[in-house]
Amino acid sequence: METVHQTPxxxxxxxxxxxxxxxxxxRRGEIFSWVHRGVILLGxxxxxxxxxxxxAWLVSSSMQTEAEIVSVPPHWIPDQPTLKNFRAIFxxxxxxxxxxxxxxxxxxxxxxxxxxARNLLPAMRNxxxxxxxxxxxxxxxxxxxxxxxxxxxxxxxxxxVYFILTTRVIPDIALVVPFFLVIKNLGLxxxxxxxxxxxxxxxxxxxxxxxxxxFEGLPDELDKAARVDGxxxxxxxxxxxxxxxxxxxxxxxxxAFLTSWNEFLLALMFTQTAQSQTLPIVLASFTSDFTxxxxxxNAAGLLAIVPPVIVAIIFERYIVSGLTAGxxxx
Amino acid sequence: MARILFxxxxxxxxxGFVALENxxxxxxxxxxxxxxxxxxxxxxTTLNMIAGLEEVSEGNLFFDDExxxxxxxxxxxxxxxxxxxxxxxxxxxxxxxxFGLMMRKHPKDDIDRRVRDAAQRLEITHLLDRRPSQLSGxxxxxxxxxxxxxxxxxxxxxxxxxxxxxxxxxxxxxxxxKELHRxxxxxxxxxxxxxxxxxxxxxxIVVMRNGLVQQIGTPDEIYEHPANTFVASxxxxxxxxxxxxxxxxxxxxxxxxxGETRLDFAPERGKKLVGQSGRKVKLGIRAEDVDxxxxxxxxxxxxxxxxxxxxxxSDQFLGLKVEGEELFFRINKDLRHNYGDKIKLSANTGRxxxxxxxxxxxxxx
Amino acid sequence: xxxxxxxxxxxxxxxxxxxxRTAYLFIAPVMAVLGLVAVFPIAYSFYLSFFQIKLTRPNRxxxxxxxxxxxxxxxxxxxxxxxxxxxxxxISVTAITVLALLAALLLxxxxxxxxxxSTVLLIPWAxxxxxxxxxxxxxxxxxxxxxxxxxYQLDFIDKYMVxxxxxxxxxxxxxxxxxxxxxxxxxILLLVSLKSIPQDLYQAARVDGxxxxxxxxxxxxxxxxxxxxxxxxxxxxxxxxxxDLFFILTEGGPGTASHVLSWEIYVETFRNLSFGSGAAMSxxxxxxxxxxxxxxxxxxxxxx
Numbered sequence: 001m002e003t004v005h006q007t008p009x010x011x012x013x014x015x016x017x018x019x020x021x022x023x024x025x026x027r028r029g030e031i032f033s034w035v036h037r038g039v040i041l042l043g044x045x046x047x048x049x050x051x052x053x054x055x056a057w058l059v060s061s062s063m064q065t066e067a068e069i070v071s072v073p074p075h076w077i078p079d080q081p082t083l084k085n086f087r088a089i090f091x092x093x094x095x096x097x098x099x100x101x102x103x104x105x106x107x108x109x110x111x112x113x114x115x116x117a118r119n120l121l122p123a124m125r126n127x128x129x130x131x132x133x134x135x136x137x138x139x140x141x142x143x144x145x146x147x148x149x150x151x152x153x154x155x156x157x158x159x160x161v162y163f164i165l166t167t168r169v170i171p172d173i174a175l176v177v178p179f180f181l182v183i184k185n186l187g188l189x190x191x192x193x194x195x196x197x198x199x200x201x202x203x204x205x206x207x208x209x210x211x212x213x214x215f216e217g218l219p220d221e222l223d224k225a226a227r228v229d230g231x232x233x234x235x236x237x238x239x240x241x242x243x244x245x246x247x248x249x250x251x252x253x254x255x256a257f258l259t260s261w262n263e264f265l266l267a268l269m270f271t272q273t274a275q276s277q278t279l280p281i282v283l284a285s286f287t288s289d290f291t292x293x294x295x296x297x298n299a300a301g302l303l304a305i306v307p308p309v310i311v312a313i314i315f316e317r318y319i320v321s322g323l324t325a326g327x328x329x330x
Numbered sequence: 331m332a333r334i335l336f337x338x339x340x341x342x343x344x345x346g347f348v349a350l351e352n353x354x355x356x357x358x359x360x361x362x363x364x365x366x367x368x369x370x371x372x373x374x375t376t377l378n379m380i381a382g383l384e385e386v387s388e389g390n391l392f393f394d395d396e397x398x399x400x401x402x403x404x405x406x407x408x409x410x411x412x413x414x415x416x417x418x419x420x421x422x423x424x425x426x427x428x429f430g431l432m433m434r435k436h437p438k439d440d441i442d443r444r445v446r447d448a449a450q451r452l453e454i455t456h457l458l459d460r461r462p463s464q465l466s467g468x469x470x471x472x473x474x475x476x477x478x479x480x481x482x483x484x485x486x487x488x489x490x491x492x493x494x495x496x497x498x499x500x501x502x503x504x505x506x507x508k509e510l511h512r513x514x515x516x517x518x519x520x521x522x523x524x525x526x527x528x529x530x531x532x533x534x535i536v537v538m539r540n541g542l543v544q545q546i547g548t549p550d551e552i553y554e555h556p557a558n559t560f561v562a563s564x565x566x567x568x569x570x571x572x573x574x575x576x577x578x579x580x581x582x583x584x585x586x587x588x589g590e591t592r593l594d595f596a597p598e599r600g601k602k603l604v605g606q607s608g609r610k611v612k613l614g615i616r617a618e619d620v621d622x623x624x625x626x627x628x629x630x631x632x633x634x635x636x637x638x639x640x641x642x643x644s645d646q647f648l649g650l651k652v653e654g655e656e657l658f659f660r661i662n663k664d665l666r667h668n669y670g671d672k673i674k675l676s677a678n679t680g681r682x683x684x685x686x687x688x689x690x691x692x693x694x695x
Numbered sequence: 696x697x698x699x700x701x702x703x704x705x706x707x708x709x710x711x712x713x714x715x716r717t718a719y720l721f722i723a724p725v726m727a728v729l730g731l732v733a734v735f736p737i738a739y740s741f742y743l744s745f746f747q748i749k750l751t752r753p754n755r756x757x758x759x760x761x762x763x764x765x766x767x768x769x770x771x772x773x774x775x776x777x778x779x780x781x782x783x784x785x786i787s788v789t790a791i792t793v794l795a796l797l798a799a800l801l802l803x804x805x806x807x808x809x810x811x812x813s814t815v816l817l818i819p820w821a822x823x824x825x826x827x828x829x830x831x832x833x834x835x836x837x838x839x840x841x842x843x844x845x846x847y848q849l850d851f852i853d854k855y856m857v858x859x860x861x862x863x864x865x866x867x868x869x870x871x872x873x874x875x876x877x878x879x880x881x882x883i884l885l886l887v888s889l890k891s892i893p894q895d896l897y898q899a900a901r902v903d904g905x906x907x908x909x910x911x912x913x914x915x916x917x918x919x920x921x922x923x924x925x926x927x928x929x930x931x932x933x934x935x936x937x938x939d940l941f942f943i944l945t946e947g948g949p950g951t952a953s954h955v956l957s958w959e960i961y962v963e964t965f966r967n968l969s970f971g972s973g974a975a976m977s978x979x980x981x982x983x984x985x986x987x988x989x990x991x992x993x994x995x996x997x998x999x
Contacts, residue, residue, distance in 0.1 A: 201732035
C-alpha cells in the first residue's frame with residue numbers, strides 16, 4: 001500500500017513552526033480588519049468629495065454676488081450669500097433686455113445678464129412637456145412590444161430584438177442631416193413635436209431592452225394561468241404582468257425622462273426660438289453671449305441640475321433593481 | 331500528524347443565531363469521519379471551521395497541538411471539495427487542478443507530474459484542456475476531486491459532494507471515494523444528509539441536530555445503539571418504527587406493554603431495564619427486525635391489520651396497523667398478504683430499542 | 696392595417712396563428728417608430744451623401760458619386776478630427792473603466808453609509824451635459840476659476856493659468872468632465888457583474904491557498920470579463936459620438952485642439968451648410984459604430 005500522504009519536511013500541519021502561531025494570525029487578522037475599514041472609509045470619502053465638490057462649488061458660486069465671485073483666490077464659501085441671482089432668473093421675463101437696460105436689470109450681478117435670460121423658464125416648460133410626452137409614448141409603444149418579445153414565441157422574434165438594439169448604435173449626429181431636411185421641408189422646424197419624435201428613437205430601444213430583461217425574469221406560468229382563466233394576451237399584459245413589473249417601469253420612466261430632459265444635440269438642431277427651445281439649449285446660449293454674469297450662469301446651471309437630481313435620488317432604489325431583475329440578487 | 335480537535339467550540343452569528351453549540355470532537359489521523367444530519371444542523375459550519383472559512387466564535391480548534399483558530403485557509407494544509415464543485419469557469423481543467431499547487435509555489439514540473447497523475451487516476455486525462463462548462467456533472471465532480479487530491483493535504487474535506495449527481499453515479503462514486511481514502515491515507519471529513527452514504531463510508535459518524543452533537547460512534551454503534559430517537563430515526567431505511575407504551579418488570583423479566591401487545595425483552599437487553607417498572611417509554615423496532623413464522627411465541631408477538639403491501643424486489647414492505655399505529659416492516663415474500671388481513675409477526679426481542687417517552691434518550695445505551 | 700381582400704386576409708390568418716398575430720400587433724408600433732426615425736435617416740443620409748448639397752444654392756444638387764467621401768479622405772481636417780476623436784476616446788474609456796472598477800469594488804462591500812455613497816454617485820449621471828459643461832467651464836476659467844484658485848492657494852502655481860485655452864490641456868480637461876459624468880453608469884454595470892460571482896469560487900480559492908490579491912486576479916477579474924466588455928464597448932460608442940461638451944466648453948477650439956468628428960460634422964452641416972459631405976461623414980461614423988457593436992457582440996457571445 002503506497003503511502004501517498006506526505007507533509008512538507010520540517011513543518012507541522014499548518015506549515016509553520018509551532019510556537020507563536022496563535023498570536024501571529026490573530027494579530028494579523030485584526031490589523032487586516034482595521035486596514036480594510038480604513039480603505040473603505042478613504043474610498044467613500046474620496047467618492048463623496050469628487051462628486052460633491054464641483055457641485056458644491058456650483059451652489060456656492062450661484063449664491064455669490066458678481067463682485068464677490070470674481071475674487072482671486074475665490075471665496076469658497078460666500079461671505080454674503082445672496083439669492084438675487086435666482087430672483088433675476090424668475091423675473092427675467094418681465095422686461096425686455098437691451099444693451100441699455102441689461103446693466104441695470106440685475107442688481108446682484110451689477111453687470112450683465114444674457115439676453116436670452118427670459119427664455120429660461122419657458123424653456124424649462126418645454127423640456128418638461130417634451131420629456132413627459134416622450135415618457136408616455138415610450139410606455140405605450142414599448143411595453144406591449146417588450147411583453148411580446150419576452151413572452152410570445154413568434155417568427156422573427158430574435159431578429160426583432162437585435163433590430164431594436166442595433167438602432168441605438170446609430171450616433172445621434174447621423175440622424176441630424178436627414179432629419180433636418182425632412183423637418184424643414186415639412187415646416188416643422190421650430191416645433192417641439194419634432195423633438196418628441198426623435199427622442200423616441202433614442203429612448204425606445206433602451207426602454208424595450210430593460211423591459212424585456214424584466215419580463216423574462218417573471219415566471220411564464222402566470223401567463224398560462226391567466227390565459228386559461230380567460231384573458232386575452234392584452235389583458236394578461238395589463239392585469240397580470242404590468243403590476244408586477246413596477247420597478248422596471250419606474251426605471252424606464254426615469255431613463256426616458258432624464259434622457260429627454262438632458263438631450264442637447266438634437267434640440268440644438270431642431271429648434272430655433274424660445275418657442276421650442278429646451279432648457280439645455282437656453283443654458284448653452286448663455287455661454288456664447290457677450291460678457292456674462294458668472295453668478296447668474298451658475299444659478300441657472302444649478303436650476304438645471306436640481307430637478308434631475310431630485311428625481312434620480314427619489315428613484316435610486318428602482319434603478320438598480322429595475323435593471324437587474326432576472327439577474328442575481330445583491 | 332493530522333489530528334483535529336474541537337474543544338468547546340461554538341459558532342455564533344451577530345444576529346444571535348447559534349449554528350454550533352459546544353462542540354467537542356476529536357478526529358484522529360487518517361480517520362474517515364462523516365458529519366451527518368438534516369439541513370441547518372451545523373455540519374457544514376463545522377466543516378467550514380476546519381477549513382478556516384468560518385471563524386470559531388468560542389472555544390478552540392486544534393490541528394495536532396496548535397491552536398488554529400485564526401489561521402487563514404491558505405495557511406492550513408486542508409483541501410476541500412464543494413457541493414457545487416466551485417470550479418474556476420475561466421480556467422481549463424488542467425489549470426483548475428494545478429491552481430492550489432501554483433499558489434503554494436510548487437515547481438512547474440512537479441505540478442505537471444502531479445496533475446497528470448491525478449488526472450490519470452480519475453480518468454480525466456482526455457479532459458485536461460477543456461473548460462468546466464464543457465463537462466458533465468460527473469466529470470466536474472472528478473475535477474473537483476482532482477483539485478483537492480493533487481495537493482496531498484493533511485486533511486481532506488468534502489461538503490455533500492455527491493448530492494448533485496444522479497442516483498447510479500452516486501453509488502459508484504461512493505466506492506471511489508472509499509478507495510481514495512484508503513490509498514491516500516489521509517484524514518477525511520465528509521458532510522452529508524444521506525444516511526446511507528454515512529453508513530457505507532464512515533469510520534465514525536457524528537450525528538448532529540440544531541447545532542448540537544447527538545451521538546458520535548462507528549456506523550455499527552450508531553445503528554445498533556442509537557442514543558436517542560432522533561439518531562434512531564435518522565439512520566435506517568425505512569425509518570425505525572415507534573410504539574408508545576409502558577415497561578412492566580417482574581423479577582428478571584422486563585416486558586413492554588401497549589394495549590394487547592406484550593413484548594418480553596431478551597435477557598441482555600432486559601437486564602439494563604430492571605427497576606424501570608411503570609416507566610413510560612417509546613419502543614423502537616426496526617423494519618427488518620421481524621420475522622414471519624408459523625407460530626410466534628407469546629412474548630414476541632406483534633399483531634396487526636395489514637394496511638398496505640409493497641413488493642420490493644426480493645422482499646415486501648408491509649404496512650401494519652398495530653394498536654392503532656401504522657408501522658412498516660420488511661419481510662420475505664414467502665407469504666402473500668392482502669389489505670385487511672390480520673397477521674402476527676415475530677419480533678426479534680434481542681434488538682428492541684427503548685427510549686424514554688419524554689427525553690427520548692435511549693434507556694439501554 | 697392594410698386593407699386586404701377576403702382571400703388574402705384569410706390566407707394571412709392561416710399562416711400566422713393567434714399568438715403570432717398578437718405579437719406582430721404588439722410590436723408594430725415600435726417597429727414603425729424605429730423604422731421611421733432610425734432606419735429611414737440612415738438610408739436617407741446614405742443617399743444624400745452622394746450629392747453635393749449646399750443650402751446656399753438649394754437648386755443645384757449635382758450627383759457626385761463618391762466625391763464627397765474621397766474629398767473627406769484627402770482632407771487633413773478630417774483626419775485631424777479622427778485622431779482627436781480616437782485620443783479622446785482612449786483616454787476617457789480607460790479612465791472610466793479603471794475608476795468604475797474601483798468604485799464597484801468599494802460598493803460591493805457592506806458598510807454603513809453605503810447607501811449614501813451610491814446615491815451620491817448617481818448625481819453626475821443625472822445632470823444634463825450642459826450643466827456639466829457649465830460647471831467645469833467655470834471651474835476651468837482662466838480668470839476666476841476654482842481650479843486656478845485651488846492650485847494657487849496650495850502654492851502649486853504662482854499665478855493663474857489658462858486651462859481650456861491651452862491646446863495641450865484641452866482634450867484631457869474635456870475628458871475629465873466626460874469621465875466625471877460617465878463613471879456612475881459604468882460603476883453600476885460593473886457592480887452587477889461583480890455581484891454575480893458565486894461566493895464558493897472565492898472559498899475554493901481561499902482553500903487553494905490564494906491570498907487576497909491573487910483571488911482578485913484569478914477569480915474576480917476573469918469572472919467580470921463580460922461586464923468589462925459591456926462597459927468598454929458602451930462607453931467607447933458614447934465617447935466617439937459625443938458632442939455636447941465639445942460644443943459648450945470649447946467650440947472645437949482652441950484651433951483644432953478639440954476638433955472631434957462630431958464637431959466636424961456639425962460645422963460642415965450647419966456652418967458650411969454643405970449637407971452632402973455632412974451626410975457622408977455621419978454615415979461613416981455610423982458605419983464605424985456599427986462595426987464596433989458587431990465586433991463586441993461577437994466577442995461577448997464567444998467568451999461565455
